[in-house]
Amino acid sequence: MRTIMSKNTGLNAIEIQCLRQSLGLTTEQVASITKASNEDVMAWESGEQEAPIPAQKKLLEIDDIIEMQVLNTSDGIEELFKKEPKRRLAFVVYPTQALYTQYNPEFLSTLPLTELYNAAAWRIKKECKLVLEVDVSLVALDAEAYKAYRADNGMSESRESRAKWAATQL
Incomplete structure (x- = not known):
């Protein structure tokens, strides 16, 4: 779902929407996290506006934090099962x-x-x-x-x- 972010290329409208949904957030919550308006978030998802790079980075950073928690927790569970199936x-x-x-x-x-x-x-x-x-x-x-x-x-x-x-x- 992610694109490689270069200077001029960020997430497109559907990628922003999919990322928000994968995080389980409403447009209002994304607006709060990114310090934007709900209307801005809806415009990002409809393709009417491009999401600012700092907002994209914030959402991707949250996704990365979650993925690190998943990996660390899964690794910990795997270790636990070696000792105690x-x-x-x-x-x-x-x-x-x-x-x-x-x-x-x-x-x-x-x-x-x-x-x-x-x-x-x-x-x-x-x-x-x-x-x-x-x-x-x-x-x-x-x-x-x-x-x-x-x-x-x-x-x-x-x-x-x-x-x-x-x-x-x-």
Whole structure:
């Protein structure tokens, strides 16, 4: 879906639209991320305007960050399976921006929207199924159920605690 970006050649209208859709974003969210108007984004996607190179680069950078997360996570899962063979995993995803922000402050600079984190989780799920033959379930975080689980098991808040809770939801 990407073209090689030179000085004069960027993404065309359909490539901008496909990139936005692959990130799971609305035109309003792309406008917010690129500091453009929603009308501008719609004009980019219809071919009425060319998307500014900085906006294109921002979207491609986000896509690259997600791809790096997919590769790093898939590599980590592959290593884990060498030690402890499993064929089912659960990943926590966040149904709202507020929950994402509360539980993932460390990711806000790289993936500022829940949808981007969830797009990464979806790509990890596909990669694990295709390459590692592992079924990954995406489990929406239920904050109250998760807090109760932590209390019942004497656990502190951590990514590992969320992963253990998610595994109980399978």
